[in-house]
Amino acid sequence: xxxxxxxxxxxxxxxxxxxxxxxxxxxxxxxxxxxxxxxxxxxxxxxxxxxxxxxxxxxxxxxxxxxxxxxxxxxxxxxxxxxxxxxxxxxxxxxxxxxxxxxxxxxxxxxxxxxxxxxxxxxxxxxxxxxxxxxxxxxxxxxxxxxxxxxxxxxxxxxxxxxxxxxxxxxxxxxxxxxxxxxxxxxxxxxxxxxxxxxxxxxxxxxxxxxxxxxxxxxxxxxxxxxxx
Ligand SMILES: Nc1ncnc2c1ncn2[C@@H]1O[C@H](COP(=O)(O)OP(=O)(O)O)[C@@H](O)[C@H]1O
Ligand SMILES: [Mg+2]
Numbered sequence: 195x196x197x198x199x200x201x202x203x204x205x206x207x208x209x210x211x212x213x214x215x216x217x218x219x220x221x222x223x224x225x226x227x228x229x230x231x232x233x234x235x236x237x238x239x240x241x242x243x244x245x246x247x248x249x250x251x252x253x254x255x256x257x258x259x260x261x262x263x264x265x266x267x268x269x270x271x272x273x274x275x276x277x278x279x280x281x282x283x284x285x286x287x288x289x290x291x292x293x294x295x296x297x298x299x300x301x302x303x304x305x306x307x308x309x310x311x312x313x314x315x316x317x318x319x320x321x322x323x324x325x326x327x328x329x330x331x332x333x334x335x336x337x338x339x340x341x342x343x344x345x346x347x348x349x350x351x352x353x354x355x356x357x358x359x360x361x362x363x364x365x366x367x368x369x370x371x372x373x374x375x376x377x378x379x380x381x382x383x384x385x386x387x388x389x390x391x392x393x394x395x396x397x398x399x400x401x402x403x404x405x406x407x408x409x410x411x412x413x414x415x416x417x418x419x420x421x422x423x
Contacts, residue, residue, distance in 0.1 A: 195226035198359060198391060199248055203257035206243050206414075217243040219414040220257070225393060227358070230385045232394040234402055235411035241395035242363055244411070248393065249282055249361045250274040262358060279307050283352030283360040283390075287367040289344045291336040291351075297323070298332040301350045308355065322350045326380050342373025349380055356388065363395045371400065378404045 206218035217240045225231060233241040246252040247259050250266050259266040262281050269277065278284075291300050298319055305315045323329050326346040336344055345365060352360050362381070366374040382404055384390050394401055402408060410418035 195228070197224050198227055198262055199223070199225040199393070200260040201244075201248070201257070202259070204244075204247070204254050204259055205256035206240075206247065206252070207255040217414050218247075221414075221416055223409065223416065223419070225391065227391060228385065228389045229391045229393070229407060230382065230405060231392070231407035231409060232396055232402060232405040233409050233411055234396060234405075236397060239411040240414040241397075241411055243414075245361050245363055245393065245395045249284060250277050279304070280355070281357055281359065283355065283357040285345070285348050285352050285360060285362040285365045287364040289336070289341075289348045289368075291344055291347055293336050296333050296335055297328060297339070297347050300336070300347055301354050304351060304355050318354055319350075322354045325353070325384060326350045340373070341368050342370075342376055345369060345373070345377050346380065349377060349384075353384060353388075353390070357390065359391045359393070360384075361393050361395075364398070365394065366396070366398050366401055374398070374400045 201221050201223040204218055204221040205216065207214040207216050221244065233244055235241055247254060247266060248261055250261065250269060253267045264277055301319045301322060302315050305318060320329065323332060326349050328343065328346055328350065331339065331343065365377065369377065378401060381392055385392055396402065405422060407421050409416055
């Protein structure tokens with residue numbers, strides 16, 4: 195299996211007053227192509243911090259994180275933005291949809307940064323909305339959708355570029371049980387059919403039930419890393 199993420203001796207400290215708080219302590223991990231893995235642990239254990247560094251939204255204090263052959267700490271802000279724009283998909287707890295845009299426009303948005311014609315974009319957007327079962331809502335705006343539907347739009351927006359890696363931080367936090375299972379099944383299908391790798395940060399048992407690999411964090415340490423067969 196090709197390695198797509200390598201975390202080596204990663205330490206992350208946040209400055210607090212005159213001192214600092216250590217959120218990640220010497221973390222070592224590798225992720226291969228096609229993983230459906232989760233960073234799991236109680237609130238404050240470092241899940242989001244690690245996911246943000248893998249997503250080039252933050253940088254290591256010590257050690258190295260290599261994502262798709264790029265060393266996160268060594269990228270200029272412009273190179274980091276390029277990596278996010280071209281290779282990564284993000285799904286957040288709060289959906290982060292643009293309220294004045296339609297479903298179609300929200301999903302099309304990441305493609306506007308790429309070199310594609312309007313026709314190519316439309317085809318891609320509609321194909322992606324079909325996966326998440328929202329082709330009948332293209333003209334709706336986020337306020338007209340349920341939480342589950344909003345999160346499916348967010349999944350489509352993350353997937354529309356066909357990224358190699360999708361990072362999902364507590365994607366079910368605002369969803370009821372039925373919608374949670376629904377979006378997890380959608381992501382599972384994308385993982386199987388497109389071989390897209392997913393890394394979750396979650397403490398939701400429903401999400402954990404779908405994971406093929408569970409990486410347990412506690413106080414900034416990896417305390418368990420197990421593959422589910
Ligand atoms: N920007 C920051 N400044 C200071 N402390 C932070 C910052 N971000 C996170 N932390 C601290 O790091 C720890 C881990 O946070 P986080 O990664 O968000 O945990 P989790 O996602 O597992 O709930 C927490 O104690 C949190 O308060
Ligand atoms: Mg978090």
